Amino acid sequence: MKRRLIYGFWFLLTVCLYFFENNMGTRCILLCTFLLLLVPRLRTLIFSPDHTDAQAIDLEWDSRFQVQQEEDEPGCVRDYHPGDPVNRIHWKLSAKRNTLLVRENEKTSWVYENREKQSCNRKKAESKKWKRKAVWICACFVPVIMALLVTIPAARQGLYVLANTVYDASEQLNAYAYIHFPVDMNQSTQLTSVLLGTLFLALAAIACLTGSRIFSFILLGSFHVFQIYFGLPFPALANIGLYVLFVLSIAQRPWTKRSIMMLAGWSAAAILAVLLIWPGVHETTETASEWVRDQLSKMMPQVSVEGLEQPYGMQETRHVHPQTLSSGEQMSGKDREYRLVTIEKEPISIPYWVNYLKIALLLILTAVVMVIPFLPFVLLDGRRKKALQAREIFQSEQIHEAVQAIFQLVVSWLEGVNMGPGNSLYRTWTGHLEEADVPEGYAERFEECAIVFEKAVYSDHPISEDDRKKALELLGETEEIVKAKADWKQRLHLKYWECLWI
Amino acid sequence: MRQELEKVILEVENVIAGKRNVIEKLLMALLAGGHVLLDDVPGVGKTTLAVALSHAMDLAYKRVQFTPDVLPSDLVGFSMYEQSTGKFVYHPGVLNCANLLLGDEINRASNKTQSALLEAMEEKQVTVDGSTYSLMTPFLVIATQNTVGAAGSQFLPFAQIDRFMVRLSVGYPDYDAQMAMLRARQGCNPEDRVQCVMQKEKLLSMQSEVKHVSSKEAILDYITRLTIASRNHEAVKVGISPRGAIFLDRMSKAHAWMDERDYVTGSDVQAVFQDVCGHRVLLKDTSDRKNVEEVLSDLVRTVESPDRRSRFVGMWKKE
Numbered sequence: 001m002k003r004r005l006i007y008g009f010w011f012l013l014t015v016c017l018y019f020f021e022n023n024m025g026t027r028c029i030l031l032c033t034f035l036l037l038l039v040p041r042l043r044t045l046i047f048s049p050d051h052t053d054a055q056a057i058d059l060e061w062d063s064r065f066q067v068q069q070e071e072d073e074p075g076c077v078r079d080y081h082p083g084d085p086v087n088r089i090h091w092k093l094s095a096k097r098n099t100l101l102v103r104e105n106e107k108t109s110w111v112y113e114n115r116e117k118q119s120c121n122r123k124k125a126e127s128k129k130w131k132r133k134a135v136w137i138c139a140c141f142v143p144v145i146m147a148l149l150v151t152i153p154a155a156r157q158g159l160y161v162l163a164n165t166v167y168d169a170s171e172q173l174n175a176y177a178y179i180h181f182p183v184d185m186n187q188s189t190q191l192t193s194v195l196l197g198t199l200f201l202a203l204a205a206i207a208c209l210t211g212s213r214i215f216s217f218i219l220l221g222s223f224h225v226f227q228i229y230f231g232l233p234f235p236a237l238a239n240i241g242l243y244v245l246f247v248l249s250i251a252q253r254p255w256t257k258r259s260i261m262m263l264a265g266w267s268a269a270a271i272l273a274v275l276l277i278w279p280g281v282h283e284t285t286e287t288a289s290e291w292v293r294d295q296l297s298k299m300m301p302q303v304s305v306e307g308l309e310q311p312y313g314m315q316e317t318r319h320v321h322p323q324t325l326s327s328g329e330q331m332s333g334k335d336r337e338y339r340l341v342t343i344e345k346e347p348i349s350i351p352y353w354v355n356y357l358k359i360a361l362l363l364i365l366t367a368v369v370m371v372i373p374f375l376p377f378v379l380l381d382g383r384r385k386k387a388l389q390a391r392e393i394f395q396s397e398q399i400h401e402a403v404q405a406i407f408q409l410v411v412s413w414l415e416g417v418n419m420g421p422g423n424s425l426y427r428t429w430t431g432h433l434e435e436a437d438v439p440e441g442y443a444e445r446f447e448e449c450a451i452v453f454e455k456a457v458y459s460d461h462p463i464s465e466d467d468r469k470k471a472l473e474l475l476g477e478t479e480e481i482v483k484a485k486a487d488w489k490q491r492l493h494l495k496y497w498e499c500l501w502i
Numbered sequence: 503m504r505q506e507l508e509k510v511i512l513e514v515e516n517v518i519a520g521k522r523n524v525i526e527k528l529l530m531a532l533l534a535g536g537h538v539l540l541d542d543v544p545g546v547g548k549t550t551l552a553v554a555l556s557h558a559m560d561l562a563y564k565r566v567q568f569t570p571d572v573l574p575s576d577l578v579g580f581s582m583y584e585q586s587t588g589k590f591v592y593h594p595g596v597l598n599c600a601n602l603l604l605g606d607e608i609n610r611a612s613n614k615t616q617s618a619l620l621e622a623m624e625e626k627q628v629t630v631d632g633s634t635y636s637l638m639t640p641f642l643v644i645a646t647q648n649t650v651g652a653a654g655s656q657f658l659p660f661a662q663i664d665r666f667m668v669r670l671s672v673g674y675p676d677y678d679a680q681m682a683m684l685r686a687r688q689g690c691n692p693e694d695r696v697q698c699v700m701q702k703e704k705l706l707s708m709q710s711e712v713k714h715v716s717s718k719e720a721i722l723d724y725i726t727r728l729t730i731a732s733r734n735h736e737a738v739k740v741g742i743s744p745r746g747a748i749f750l751d752r753m754s755k756a757h758a759w760m761d762e763r764d765y766v767t768g769s770d771v772q773a774v775f776q777d778v779c780g781h782r783v784l785l786k787d788t789s790d791r792k793n794v795e796e797v798l799s800d801l802v803r804t805v806e807s808p809d810r811r812s813r814f815v816g817m818w819k820k821e
Binding site for chain 1: 763
């Protein structure tokens with residue numbers, strides 16, 4: 001719940017800043033932080049043992065396997081009643097039991113057929129697991145690369161140039177189309193646009209309903225080509241809708257809480273990406289594409305270029321379809337016009353409190369960033385306090401409690417390195433410990449302490465100081481064993497307890 | 503193991519070799535004041551066991567061979583008109599003068615005879631013609647029942663089975679035990695050579711000691727969780743009754759006492775769980791793969807053990 005709130009807050013923050021903040025850098029930082037926030041969520045989605053798809057498939061496989069096993073059991077047969085079809089009689093079992101038995105399970109034969117498929121499924125699940133890991137590794141690169149793209153000036157400039165080449169190409173294509181394909185300007189485009197719209201809607205519907213990823217990619221790609229080809233980028237909102245549609249279409253079915261969450265996360269990321277990447281043509285790009293317009297004007301002298309004298313940056317330049325401009329004029333099919341129209345940009349009035357809001361948000365952001373490196377220390381201190389508290393209990397007058405606490409710590413350590421046999425009585429651990437790689441006599445000492453522990457828990461008998469000493473010795477010994485076996489994480493965990501012996 | 507009981511066990515083992523576990527369980531039930539149902543194939547020594555035990559402990563031993571025509575009055579006694587005094591005089595039945603009653607093949611008795619046993623087993627008293635007579639103490643019923651060749655027999659009602667504290671099965675002896683048994687029977691009947699090694703009064707004092715063994719909250723909690731889990735188990739139709747929980751507690755106390763402790767631990771409960779609850783659980787589908795033993799060991803495995811449950815509050819929360 002908390003995490004969702006954070007996501008929502010961050011998302012709103014980003015949207016707000018998008019409207020009031022034109023600085024590319026700030027936007028990118030926001031995107032990166034959002035992605036970073038998303039990372040742990042993604043990791044749990046990918047690696048959480050009870051959530052992964054591979055696991056689900058495994059489970060499914062197991063249940064199928066069980067069906068197949070049970071099928072041989074008498075559980076799936078029942079007594080023959082008059083009227084049952086003869087071909088359902090389980091002759092083999094009937095002969096064994098000396099009464100007529102009828103197969104009850106309809107799925108039986110299906111299971112037999114699918115037995116071979118199951119092993120195939122298992123392999124698939126295995127490969128899927130690896131695929132997911134690979135996805136996760138690749139996902140790590142995304143925020144890093146995005147941040148690099150934004151922070152390194154050269155890379156940023158390169159980005160503009162790349163965008164520019166794309167626009168170049170689109171304009172050239174545009175010009176080529178205007179020159180080589182005669183257009184009847186009187187023809188209404190309504191019918192075509194309706195048809196095209198319906199076509200795309202149908203395609204989108206197919207993509208959504210079938211969940212075919214390749215299809216969705218093609219659809220998305222065609223939209224982009226369409227936009228670039230006609231040099232008429234859709235407004236950002238339309239693109240957002242497009243991306244949402246895209247994500248919807250590739251999302252997993254059936255709808256579960258998890259898939260919806262994932263969907264929301266991805267669409268948020270997509271929306272952010274669109275907002276950041278699609279803020280309109282940057283000034284640099286715009287200046288750079290002047291060259292194209294020059295070429296165009298050279299090629300077609302009849303194209304009148306307006307407003308080129310005015311300095312760029314103050315105006316927004318748009319390509320306008322000749323038809324919309326010259327609808328009043330009578331033009332023949334061969335006369336084509338290509339114009340640039342400059343529209344005065346109205347200054348946006350930003351309310352004064354937005355600045356304060358910005359400052360406040362930035363302060364919060366900084367505070368969060370500042371706190372993160374110190375978090376381990378804060379946590380460590382908490383552990384330390386816990387350990388000190390434990391030490392107090394270990395030395396307390398209440399020997400009953402002390403022995404219980406010590407022994408439980410021993411047990412929890414052993415369990416930490418997978419040396420405990422799970423849910424069982426501690427007294428029965430001895431055999432298990434003997435099999436494990438422990439020093440000579442450890443298992444016996446453990447059993448002794450387990451008996452003392454039982455005495456402490458289940459009776460009011462006095463417990464001697466000696467017993468406590470023994471328990472503490474056992475604790476020390478256990479620490480050595482556990483240290484030798486623990487991985488780095490567990491060793492870090494043990495570190496917290498070291499202040500016990502200081 | 504307590505010295506006195508060790509002697510008794512040794513005496514009984516002279517007759518039935520290699521069945522120490524069953525003898526111990528039988529003694530535990532006796533100490534806990536419960537009744538025993540021996541459930542096994544014929545000829546493995548159910549009767550011999552009961553006889554030897556009664557001899558070794560100086561108990562008044564009576565035996566009823568149940569058949570369909572044994573009547574309730576044979577068990578609880580009856581009142582008969584006496585001409586000389588002109589009054590009804592109560593003639594005690596077999597229950598009234600037995601410490602240890604062996605009900606052989608109890609599943610052959612008719613329903614009304616079986617139900618005549620109910621009051622005797624539960625309240626340790628019998629009521630005939632409105633007057634109540636209390637039975638001898640200690641009073642222990644060992645009923646046997648054959649699992650094969652039960653043709654023409656009545657199934658024991660579930661309500662009556664529930665009244666037995668434990669259900670034990672003797673089982674076939676292994677090679678050594680059977681050889682020893684054959685050797686012992688070469689001269690005379692070893693049952694006659696069983697010596698009385700313990701007095702009845704001693705048994706009574708032991709019983710009261712067993713009653714004072716302490717079961718802490720954690721143990722009661724464990725028993726309760728076990729029984730509730732048995733009722734909620736997917737394969738179980740009828741779970742362990744509250745009476746079963748009480749018997750489990752009493753039997754665990756006896757087990758702890760035998761182990762020379764005066765407090766019950768989780769291991770006591772687990773040790774007697776199968777025997778106390780095996781006959782109290784009805785499974786849903788008889789053709790199910792699981793049998794009762796599997797279900798019970800499943801419960802022991804899944805229900806959190808009291809050792810782990812007693813995690814010291816306030817220091818380590820479960821993570």
